[in-house]
Amino acid sequence: MNTRNSHETYAGFELVPVRDVYEDLLRRTLSKISSDLARLIFIASTRDYNTGTYHHEGLASRFSPEKASEALELAHTEIFKQLAAYSLAALVEEIEIYACASRESAATIVRTWQILEPYRVAVPLQLNPTIGHVFVSNIRLALAILRHRQNPEVVDPSAASRLQLPGQ
Amino acid sequence: MIGLISALTIGLLLLVVLVVFALGQGSTARGNHSISEFPGDPRHSGELEVCPPELVARIFSREDWALILQTHSPCLERLFLQERKRIALLWVRQTSRDIRQVMRSHTEAAKRAADIHFRTELSLFLMYIELLLMCETLLLLITTVGPPRLERIASYVHELARQISYAHEAFARSSAGAATEIPTSP
Numbered sequence: 166m167n168t169r170n171s172h173e174t175y176a177g178f179e180l181v182p183v184r185d186v187y188e189d190l191l192r193r194t195l196s197k198i199s200s201d202l203a204r205l206i207f208i209a210s211t212r213d214y215n216t217g218t219y220h221h222e223g224l225a226s227r228f229s230p231e232k233a234s235e236a237l238e239l240a241h242t243e244i245f246k247q248l249a250a251y252s253l254a255a256l257v258e259e260i261e262i263y264a265c266a267s268r269e270s271a272a273t274i275v276r277t278w279q280i281l282e283p284y285r286v287a288v289p290l291q292l293n294p295t296i297g298h299v300f301v302s303n304i305r306l307a308l309a310i311l312r313h314r315q316n317p318e319v320v321d322p323s324a325a326s327r328l329q330l331p332g333q
Numbered sequence: 334m335i336g337l338i339s340a341l342t343i344g345l346l347l348l349v350v351l352v353v354f355a356l357g358q359g360s361t362a363r364g365n366h367s368i369s370e371f372p373g374d375p376r377h378s379g380e381l382e383v384c385p386p387e388l389v390a391r392i393f394s395r396e397d398w399a400l401i402l403q404t405h406s407p408c409l410e411r412l413f414l415q416e417r418k419r420i421a422l423l424w425v426r427q428t429s430r431d432i433r434q435v436m437r438s439h440t441e442a443a444k445r446a447a448d449i450h451f452r453t454e455l456s457l458f459l460m461y462i463e464l465l466l467m468c469e470t471l472l473l474l475i476t477t478v479g480p481p482r483l484e485r486i487a488s489y490v491h492e493l494a495r496q497i498s499y500a501h502e503a504f505a506r507s508s509a510g511a512a513t514e515i516p517t518s519p
Binding site (some may be wrong): 246249303310313314321323 | 408413420423427
């Protein structure tokens with residue numbers, strides 16, 4: 166679909182609907198990422214923690230920084246809602262795929278995530294809080310399942326406080 | 334005899350309303366203590382965002398519970414039930430709080446509306462009473478039975494909340510439409 170000629174321009178940028186920018190983001194960037202969890206982490210990493218706005222150089226140069234931010238926010242909320250409704254089995258699989266794609270071992274990732282809970286920063290700003298709670302709780306459970314699978318003799322696979330950070 | 338039955342019926346209805354009111358006050362008080370960790374609540378700006386049905390199904394999921402049982406880990410079982418109970422209680426309290434907010438807005442809108450259908454309003458009120466009672470029952474069942482056995486009742490509560498919310502939205506839209514039709518004096 167060629168939208169280049171069908172939209173007006175303003176300050177050098179095309180006036181395109183956010184949906185079109187979102188579709189572009191899906192097609193060019195998100196489709197190349199291996200799992201939904203990795204997509205979520207990628208989108209969350211484009212957010213400025215001080216302002217809550219999103220930045221993506223490529224998208225901003227093709228459309229406008231504002232449209233890029235809106236599209237990223239939309240993508241963030243949509244993918245987050247999808248992941249929050251994932252079954253525990255599917256979520257465990259997502260973490261495994263994410264670990265495989267990274268250079269660290271799955272055991273290291275599980276241990277670090279249990280201690281630092283970095284997935285908490287992946288919660289979108291404008292969201293029904295129950296969805297955020299479900300997501301965080303489910304990731305916590307999925308990590309405990311993975312830890313139990315990695316080491317079934319661990320008495321309490323959810324006990325993060327007694328664990329040590331990698332390298333310590 | 335008929336007078337006695339009527340008096341008893343009215344008395345019973347008043348009792349139900351009183352019980353629901355008392356339960357509702359209790360829920361509100363409890364609900365206010367559970368301050369969200371996630372500050373970006375769109376409902377703070379007056380917009381009601383209902384939880385998606387698949388998320389409600391997930392909170393009360395038997396499938397997840399079956400996965401946990403397969404691990405044969407008492408610790409995981411305890412963690413799962415603890416987490417799901419917490420989330421389920423949070424959802425019920427939020428639903429109850431949200432729907433009370435919807436009914437407050439509805440009462441305000443109804444006061445201003447020129448055309449009110451008594452039967453529709455009565456059925457909406459009865460649905461509201463039913464929902465509050467169901468929420469209180471669900472709160473009790475979550476703590477006693479546990480969420481994995483309550484998927485059906487939870488989806489019923491969710492559907493009821495959705496219907497009330499939609500009915501109010503439809504009423505608000507039609508009232509707003511009627512208001513714009515009223516001719517203004519020059």
